[in-house]
Amino acid sequence: MAAEHKFLPVPKTAAFARGQIVGCPFSGGQPKLGVDQGPIHLVNAGLIDQLKSLGWKVNFDGHHQFEEVNAQQDPPIGVLKNPRLVSKVCKAVADVVGSHVGRGELPVTIGGDHSLAMGTISGTLSHHPDACVIWIDAHADLNTVETTTSGNIHGMPVSFLLGLNKTPIPEYAWVEPRLTPDRIAYIGLRDVDAGEKRLLKENGIKAFSMHEVDKYGIGAVVEKALDAVNPKRDRPIHLSFDVDALDPSVAPSTGTPVRGGLTFREGHYICEAVHETGLLVAFDIMEVNPSLADADAAKATVAVGCSLVRSALGETLL
Numbered sequence: 001m002a003a004e005h006k007f008l009p010v011p012k013t014a015a016f017a018r019g020q021i022v023g024c025p026f027s028g029g030q031p032k033l034g035v036d037q038g039p040i041h042l043v044n045a046g047l048i049d050q051l052k053s054l055g056w057k058v059n060f061d062g063h064h065q066f067e068e069v070n071a072q073q074d075p076p077i078g079v080l081k082n083p084r085l086v087s088k089v090c091k092a093v094a095d096v097v098g099s100h101v102g103r104g105e106l107p108v109t110i111g112g113d114h115s116l117a118m119g120t121i122s123g124t125l126s127h128h129p130d131a132c133v134i135w136i137d138a139h140a141d142l143n144t145v146e147t148t149t150s151g152n153i154h155g156m157p158v159s160f161l162l163g164l165n166k167t168p169i170p171e172y173a174w175v176e177p178r179l180t181p182d183r184i185a186y187i188g189l190r191d192v193d194a195g196e197k198r199l200l201k202e203n204g205i206k207a208f209s210m211h212e213v214d215k216y217g218i219g220a221v222v223e224k225a226l227d228a229v230n231p232k233r234d235r236p237i238h239l240s241f242d243v244d245a246l247d248p249s250v251a252p253s254t255g256t257p258v259r260g261g262l263t264f265r266e267g268h269y270i271c272e273a274v275h276e277t278g279l280l281v282a283f284d285i286m287e288v289n290p291s292l293a294d295a296d297a298a299k300a301t302v303a304v305g306c307s308l309v310r311s312a313l314g315e316t317l318l
């Protein structure tokens with residue numbers, strides 16, 4: 001049973017580690033076309049060989065095919081858009097990510113929109129129920145069925161993982177709310193909805209906005225975030241990175257850019273520091289949308305996506 005699985009630390013030297021690329025060309029959690037092309041561009045940019053050259057054994061069986069629910073059969077549930085499709089895809093992703101985590105492989109899920117994290121984190125928690133989450137984002141993605149104004153599920157995955165929704169939706173009954181508010185910390189926030197601000201406060205969730213990054217510096221912020229969710233440094237870590245956490249000057253090709261974001265180095269520092277803990281068990285890179293912005297900007301965004309993954313998997317500057 002899931003709860004009995006022993007925590008499997010990732011070796012501090014990546015030399016013998018095995019990783020699995022989980023390519024998720026999926027855009028159903030938000031309205032903009034093109035984010036489904038993110039994983040294809042990341043792989044075509046050479047991500048797999050880059051990780052191999054870091055010493056990882058990397059497996060990639062092709063991108064997942066998600067096509068089973070068509071739009072006519074998927075009317076909104078309340079205000080939620082594409083609810084059945086998102087649920088189905090996330091359930092499939094949870095099973096895939098869970099199976100890799102269970103084999104001691106590090107799943108690197110490349111999105112696709114951030115609703116996918118409902119799946120990836122569910123997968124991680126199915127084997128490591130004590131895992132903590134570091135969520136790097138301009139947004140909290142914490143809206144509930146009651147608070148969302150957009151109805152876009154990429155703005156909601158954390159509420160499902162925490163079990164904050166008051167209105168149960170049968171289609172999402174498979175999501176086990178295994179995460180607890182003391183085991184998730186945010187870094188990079190700067191566009192948080194009023195309902196989300198209330199939920200952050202009510203649940204005592206640790207959130208380091210760009211204000212705290214400016215005030216303390218990224219080094220101290222990462223340390224504070226780890227102290228909050230992983231005080232004894234004994235919990236496996238799932239790092240979920242929305243590329244819109246970075247400043248739009250660094251990562252312009254994304255669906256919901258917000259100015260005033262993390263610098264190139266701040267973003268990479270977070271990945272490096274989490275790698276250094278030796279506790280990383282799953283990584284997501286989400287919301288790369290190469291069709292937004294011009295070709296050069298798209299190329300730069302894809303390149304930064306690849307280099308964030310490399311940093312999380314142990315690339316060092318020296």
Ligand SMILES: NC(=[NH2+])NCCC[C@H](N)C(=O)O
Nearest residue numbers: 114139143150152154155256
């Ligand atoms: N993963 C993201 N980029 N999320 C953006 C969410 C924006 C907004 N808070 C919403 O709920 O619609």
Ligand SMILES: [Mn+2]
Nearest residue numbers: 138139242244
């Ligand atoms: Mn975001």
Ligand SMILES: [Mn+2]
Nearest residue numbers: 114137141242
């Ligand atoms: Mn996000």
